[in-house]
Amino acid sequence: MIIHAQQPIVEVHDLTVSYARKPVLWGVDFTLPSGCIAGIVGPNGAGKSTLLKTIMGLIPPSSGYIKLFDRPVDEVRSRVSYVPQRESVDWDFPVSVLDVVLMGRYGKVGLLRNTGARDQAIARDCLDKVGMAAFAKRQISQLSGGQQQRVFLARALAQESDIYFMDEPFAGVDAATEQAIIGLLREMASAGKTIIVVHHDLQSARTYFDWIILLNMRLVAAGPTDQAFTDETIQQAYGGRLNLLSQVGDVMEKRAFPSREN
Amino acid sequence: MIAFWIILTGALVAVTCGLLGCFLILRKMSMVGDAISHAVLPGIVIAFLLSGSRETLPMLLGAGATGLLATFLIEYFHRRAGLQTDAAIGVTFTFLFAVGIILISAFAGKVDIDQDCVLYGEIAYVPIDLWVTANGTIMGPRPVYILSVVLLVVSVFIKLGYKELKLTSFDPAFASALGISTALWHYLLMAAVSFTTVSSFESVGAILVIAFLIGPPATAYLLTHDLKHMLAITVVLAIFISFTGYWMAYWLNASIAGCMAVITGGCFVGVFSIRQLIKPKGSQAITNEVMA
C-alpha cells in the first residue's frame, strides 16, 4: 500500500542505507505532499531515525536519492529544519536556552559573522511560541525533558523553514508538552509548512498525523493515514522482521560485500 | 626580570592551551592533547639530527610533523582497522615516544637533547634564550615572541569561528543539517591544538601542556554555565596559575613546570570541593523551581 503524492515536496527514491555494509533500510520509495503532518512509524530498530538522518544528508545512502522541493538537500538547506533526538546532545554544555535557539539562526547568518538584534528578536519570539519565554537565560542542564524538547522545537522554528524533520519529539515528554507541541505543529501545517515526525506510539499516531509512513527495514505502507494505516499494514510492519532480509544483510556484512556494485 | 619573563611565558602557554582546551573537553577529546604532546619527541630529535642545532624553526617543523603523524595514525587505525579510539591513542603515542627515547640513546653523543626536558620543559632557561637583532639590540626572550604570535593566532581563530566551534561541539548533527562541516572544524581545532602544543612543549614540557589544556577549562566548567564566561575564567585561572606556580617553585626550589601543574590541580580540587559542599542545596532548589 504505497500512495504517492500529487505534487510532492519530499521525494525519497529507492533509498538503501547501510551501516558497515549491512543494509538497515531497503529500497524505500515514497513521496509527501506539502502542508501535511507526516508520521514515520515502525517498531524499534525499523530504521526510522536512519531514514530521517539520510534525508538530511547526515548519512550517505548506498543507493537511491532524495529530493526536497525537487532539488538535492544541499541546495535547499535554508528551507529545511531538523530536530535531532533529545538524547543526542550533552545537556551539561555551557549554553543558555536563548543560545540554543539562536543556533537556529546560524545558517542564515553565515560564516564568520555573529547573530544580530533581529536574530535575537526572532529567537525570543520562537521561545514565546513554545511557552518558554521565561526561561531564555536559563542554563540548559536545568531543564526538564519536556522543556528541553520545547527548546529544540523553538530552535527549529527560528530557522524559519518550510519543511521540518523531527526525530522523536514526543519521547520522554509530559502529556502537557506533547499536547502543546502537537497544537503548534497543526498551526504550522495550516500555515503551509510540511512536518515529518518520527513517532513510535501507534495509538496517538492515527490522530496526530494526516500522512503515514510505516517502516520496518523496508517500506510497508505510505499514504494518507486513513488508507495507509490499516490493521493489515500495521500487522505487516509489526509482525516481525523479514527473516530472509536480515540473513542477506548478515551475509553482506560478513563477506564485506558492497551494497551496490559501483 | 627573570621572574617576569618566566611568569609571562607560563601565562602565554596557559592561556593559549586553556582557550583551546575548553573546546577539547566539551568535545570529550582531552586525551588527544596528551597524545600530541608526547608524540612530538621523535620529531624534535630527528629535526636536531638533520639541522645539527637547536634552532627553533627546524624543531617546530619536526615536532609538528610527528604531532600530525600521531593524529593521522590515530584516525587511520580507528577508521580503517576498526581499533577503538582510546586504544588507538594509547598505542600510537607510546610508540612515537619510545622511538624518540631510542633515537636519543642511539645518538647520545650527537644529540644535545635530554629526554627529561620533553616532559618537564625548560621554562627556567627562557630568559636566557634571547632574541638579538642584527645590529645587536636585545629584544627579550625569543619564546615570548613566538608564544605571543601563537596566542594571537589562536585567539583570532576562536573569535572568528566561535559560533561554528560552539555549534559543532554541542550538536554536530544539527550543525551538519545547517550545512556546517563538522569535519572541517574538527580538523581546524586539531591543527590549532598541534600548533600550540608544538610551540609550547619546548618551554613548559609535555606534562604541563596537558595540565594547561585540561586543568583550567575543567575548573572553569564547574564554575559557570556560559561558554563565554568559561573562556574568560580559564584565562584568569591560567594567569593566576602561572604566577603562583612560579612563586611556589621559587620557595620550594623545585621544578617550575611541576609546581604550575600542582597549582592547576590545587585550583581544581578547591573549586571541586566547594561545589561538592554547596551543591546539594543548589540542585535541590533548581529541581523544585522546574517542578513548579
Place this chain on the structure above:
Amino acid sequence: MHSLIDFFSFSDPNVRYVVVGNVLLSASAAMVGAFILLQKKALVGDAVSHAVLPGICAAFLFSGSKNTAFMLVGAFITGWLALVAIDYITAKSKIKKDAAIGLVLSVFFGVGMVMMTYIQQSGNAAQSGLDHFIFGKAATLIGSDLIIFSILAAVLLVVVGLFFKAFTLVAFDRPYAQALGYPVRKLDLLLTSLTVLAVVTGITAVGVVLMAAMLITPAAAARYWTDNIRRMVGIAVAFGMFAGLAGAYISYTAPSMPTGPWMVVVSSAIAFFSFFFAPRKGIVPKLYTQRRNQRIIAEENTLKIFYHLGERTGHFNGMRHFNELTGAREVDKPLLEATLKRLVAQKLLISQGDQWGLTDGGWRKATRVVRLHRLWELYLTSYMNIAADHVHDDAETIEHILTPELERELEAQLGYPDKDPHDTEIPKI
C-alpha cells in the same frame, strides 16, 4: 649469532634477572591489559602509570633509601588514589571521563616532578637513579627485586585466573552481570587494584611514561587475531612476553640501548603488523576481500551477458565476438578483457581467437546468477512492496551474494515460481 647463544644460555646472572623480570612484568601487564582494553579503559592505564611517580618519591622521602618494596607500596597507593580520583570526579561532577583522566595524569605527575626536584636538591646521595623510574632501566634489576616481581606476577596470575569468568562477563555485558548478582562494583575495584599492581611491577623496567603501552598494546594486537576472550588473553600474554624478551636481547647486544622503549617499540610493531595483516580484521585482508568481491561481481556479470545473448538468440552454446558482448551491456572494455581471460582460465569460457563461448560449467553458473536475480526481484515486489520497475538495481547486487541455503529459502517462500515480475522466465538448472 654469538651473542644470541650467549644470551640464551643465560650464563650471565644479570641477563637471567633482566630476562625473567621482563618476561614476568610484560606477561602480567598484558594479561590485565586485555580486560582494561575490553572495558574501554585503555587510557586509564596511562593515568595510573603516570600517577605512581609521587608515590615512589614519597616512599623515598619516607624511607630515605631506594628500597624496592617501599617504593612499590608507595607507587601502589598513589596509583590507586589516581583511579579513585578519576572515578570520583566523573561520578560527582559533570566533568567527563577523558578530562578527568588527563587532569589526574598531569597533576599527579606534576606532584611527582616537584617531589623529585625537591629530593634532588636535598643532597641525599642515595637519590641518584631515582629518575630511572620515569623512563625505566631494566639493567638495574637485581635478584631481590626479582623475588618481589615473581610474587606480584604470581598474585596477578592467580587472581585473574580465579575471576576470569566474572571479568569477562563484566567487560562484555555489564547490566547482565549486575542482574545475575555479580558484585560489579567490587569486581571493578579488584580490576583497578590489579591494574595498579601490574603497572607497579613494570615501572622499574619500562618507566612510568611508557608503562601504558605494555598494558594495552599487546592486548590491542591480540584483539585482531581472535574473537575468543581466552585466546585473546593468551595471545596478548605471548606478544607481551616476546616483546619483553626482545627488549632484553636488544639491550644485551647493544648496551647503550634502553630496554623499556625497545619493548614498547617491539610490541607496537607486533600491533601494527596485526592491524594491517591479521586475517579477516586487518586492513590488507579487508582490502583483498573487497578486490576479490569486485572480481567475482565482474566475472558473474560477464557470464550473465552470455546468458542474455543466449536468451535473445535462442541458443546458449554459440561463440560471441567481443563487440557483441560490449553491445549487450555497458562495460569497461579493459576490465571485460581481463575478466574474459580469467573465466577462460577457470574453464567457465572457451576462447577461439577473438570469440568466446560458455562451457557447461559456465552455463550453469550464468544460469544460477540470472535465476537469483529474478528470484530476488520477485521477492522485492511480493514481500517488500517495491514496484516492478524499481527492483532491477537491487537485484544486480543481491544476485552475487545469495548462498545456496538462502536460495532454497527464497524459492520456498515464493512458492517455487516460474516467472519474475517482468514476466520473464526464472531459469532452473
